[in-house]
Amino acid sequence: MRYFTSNSPIQNLLRSYVSALVLLTIATAPVYGDIAIVTNPNSPISELSHRQITKIFMGKLRLLPGTTSEVITYDLENSNNTKDNFYRQLLGMTPSKLARYRASYLFGGKGRLPISAETEKELIQKLTTNDHAIGYIPHASINDRLKVIYLLKLNPLTTEETETDSITQTFNDN
Amino acid sequence: MRIFNDLCRKNRKNWPLALGFLFSTLLTPDAEALDYNFSGFATLGAATVTEDQVYFGDYEQDWSFNTDTVFGLQFQASLADRLTLTTQVISQGFNYDNVNKYEPELDWLFLSYELTESLRTRVGRMRTPFYLFSETMEVGYSYVWVRPPIDVYTPLLSPFRNFDGADITYTTDLFSDTINADLEFESQFFVGFMEGFFLDNNIDVEPSTGIVLSLSLNQTKVRYSGILLKVKATNDVVHPLTVSLEEASQVSPALVRTSQGFETDGEWYQYHSLGFLSEWDSWSLIAENYYIYGTGKELSNDARGYYISLIYQYRDVSPYIVFGRYKNVLESDVLGGVNKSFDEIPRGVSPSLDQLRDTTLEVIDDFNVKERTYTAGIRWDIVPNVAVKAEYQFFEFMDHSSGHMISYDSNDKAENSSLITLTLDLVF
Structure with missing residues (x-):
């Protein structure tokens, strides 16, 4: 030495x-605040690229990559900060811009919107019952009933966590 | 599919039967497990026209509320893996066709099937893909303006708005392994039939076919649309004039061409458009340009229009400006026949023939339209799913026409006019 x-x-x-x-x-x-894109442990998908995740949540990729099955996407409820941050980070869309895009997509006959889950618990429950479902939750909430297929790192510059900006919406409450 | 088309096409009023037909034939025995959802949209509009010689839709100098007001309901159901039913019914406060105001119309009814990751096919009634915003023209919430720029989204094409038929769309990423950018190519091919009504004209299109090609690079998109339409158009109001012209052709043979020129029986029209959309930071630039080419035979017109729009978004407020231009010219034997008739029988020889020829010239003149528009407006997303908009649009009429407005009196035309519109748009 x-x-x-x-x-x-x-x-x-x-x-x-x-x-x-x-x-x-x-x-x-x-780290705290990062968002995990998760699916059912029985899903044939083990990981997806950032581009594939983007296309799935924009509704441009309607089948699970590499399969012949339709992908079922889940959203968190409108006022949920995780949802707000997820779309700001993934698509660079503010809540109002996302709402306009979604209206254009839905009423333009492009396809169906993600199904809205009222709570993280409900979302996890739905993911565990459908092999082709994909959703997102805070990384801190993941458990062994879920498979993480992508980790979305949050950039503080593109996310806002104030309540006044969490204006989001979905149309599909079924 | 033939039964479906027949049910749907009778003035769009047999749609409940068509819906019933689809449900009865397509719903599986496992209907209890059907995954479905309802959604909807609405626009409440009010506007005033500044000049008293012209009107726009049903907007006049006094504030009125119908032209931009629309209600829509959409139903979607997942019938099987990759197979979805979509239907949309709309009710509009003003129609350019023969549908009564606020009478519900079946706007969409189609099945879509995902063949592969890249291929999607649809069958049923769908929107004709003329423009960048064709598919959501009635959904005010989906775009920033009060209404899509009228110099391109012209009511002239409203009878061709939907088609009954099929389409296939191919989407793929280009060079995804070699470039660090999202370059996407999409092409749509469709074929179908249309039936509509526009300002006294009964219109049948059998068939129509077209292709849309679009290339997107990150937030920029370029789109081309090319459509062919075989059009049959008859006009009940002008028909007596054509009968009179036929009779008059016995003394002035040149009027034969004119009498045949107010109807078209299976002539091919071409439609071409180019669209551009780009977003960077808080700014958006949108531009579209289109041409319609007639055949030059029978009732035939050439139309063209374009607009360019700049939009700024600051949080939930989006001010915007638009400049647009539109021109429609009757290109047919109608005018040539009248002019030649004056060579055969000069003005003054027969007062009744002169009156007939002058009326014919007036009708021809109504087809020729030219205008420029200048628009400024603002959109504010006040609460989730609800936006309010205010817009000022200045119309500069050219070539003695009233542009997209209509004159009460053809001898007292305004040179320009403005339209002030307020709307409330929502989705649910």
């Missing part, structure tokens, strides 16, 4: 390396 003095170039290099490793670990590990 006598070779490694406090000012040795090797030690400085090691310090930098360890710091970078720690930062990298923090950046990729789930």
